[in-house]
Amino acid sequence: MPSSSILLLSVLLSSLVTAYPTMRFVRRDSPPSPSLVASLAPQLDFESGLNPTGTGDCDGAVPGGPKIPCFCPPSQADFVTALQANVAAGHAVNNTVVPIAFPTDGSVASQAIRIESGLSTLQNLRGPGVGCPAVSSTLSAQLKVLQSPGATAASAPTAEFAPTAASVPTVTPAPSATPVQVSVSSSSSTSPSADVIASLAPQLEFESGLNPTGTGDCDGAVPGGPKIPCSCPPSQADFVTALIANVQAGHAVNNTVVPIAFPTDASSNSQAIRIESGLSTLQNLRGPGVGCPAVSSTLSAQLKALQR
Incomplete structure (x- = not known):
């Protein structure tokens, strides 16, 4: 290529950079920010250490249901930290074959997907399949209601069967997300x-x-x-x-x-x-x-x- 052509091309490129100094490319599939993940993270609605048996087991979130390790579930803060890492990676960081999605709109479908990702995070906290069981939280109950026929975005979730072991932390959802009424008292489907x-x-x-x-x-x-x-x-x-x-x-x-x-x-x-x-x-x-x-x-x- 003649030197004059090279010089002309350099000038053109330089002018483009000068004209658009803030131009940048953003991935379309960029994960939501950690703060947004935290604001939309599902609530575990349960705390560890309820009625220890003395052998390392404690009551789970389902009365009369399976016992769980007394260290389960993690605190809501630790759960959210793990969820943020998984969402950023697009999969469970401790079990990479488990996909993690986290849509941020307020639809029933997106709320269900966020809860599913919460369950996957909970169950793979420390390694592939090594974490806390689903019954160490009310996530399965919340998901069941979202998956029931006629589920609509209506009011704040409540898990009626959850034991009152302690006060439950709350996270204010983003304005665009309207959670679904969660109740496991009946099933008419x-x-x-x-x-x-x-x-x-x-x-x-x-x-x-x-x-x-x-x-x-x-x-x-x-x-x-x-x-x-x-x-x-x-x-x-x-x-x-x-x-x-x-x-x-x-x-x-x-x-x-x-x-x-x-x-x-x-x-x-x-x-x-x-x-x-x-x-x-x-x-x-x-x-x-x-x-x-x-x-x-x-x-x-x-x-x-x-x-x-």
Whole structure:
């Protein structure tokens, strides 16, 4: 290129920089700020240390329900700090295959997604699946109400079954977010038929027994990700059978504190809820928390795609 052309190009570039000194590019998918995450973070609505048994266990947030470690849940402040880190990363920092989304509008769908991300944060506080159980908070109850038919953005959430172990911290939501009435006192929904559930059941999109190590472990659905039991996942037919039972019961039959909802319309929110119920079914196939990990299917990836 002639030197005169190079000089002309340099002048043009210099003039552009001078004319637009504040020009910058911002990622469209930038996560919300830590302060916004804090203002919209769901409330755990429970504190640790209630009625210790002397063996390290204490009462959980569900009266008569499973015991929890006495150090659970974390303080609301520590929970929010962990949630902020996860939202900024786009996944659970202690379990990178778990997606974390945090929409900031006031819709029912976005409130539900924020609670789901709170549950994932709670359950992976210290490592993959190492944290505090869902029953150390009222998050599952809040989510169940948001997932029920006819849920609307109405008034501040209240968890009627929560023990009054101590005063509960509150966070003022951003003006654009109107929380949903949360009450677990009744359930008037009628579950869809088995045929409808089967037709709308999410696909696992993975089969068991890939590249066995010889020690009972096989490759999971995430290339290079965690190994999974070679018995996982179940067949699609067995998965659908378990999902039908859970939907008709309104909860995981093998872990009754885990709510199961299954809306049948085609909205993105309803598709996401069906996938969440599929994940809960997969992870509680044989007992409370005893089943197949999320990475034995593509359900987490499907959910993440819907939450973008």
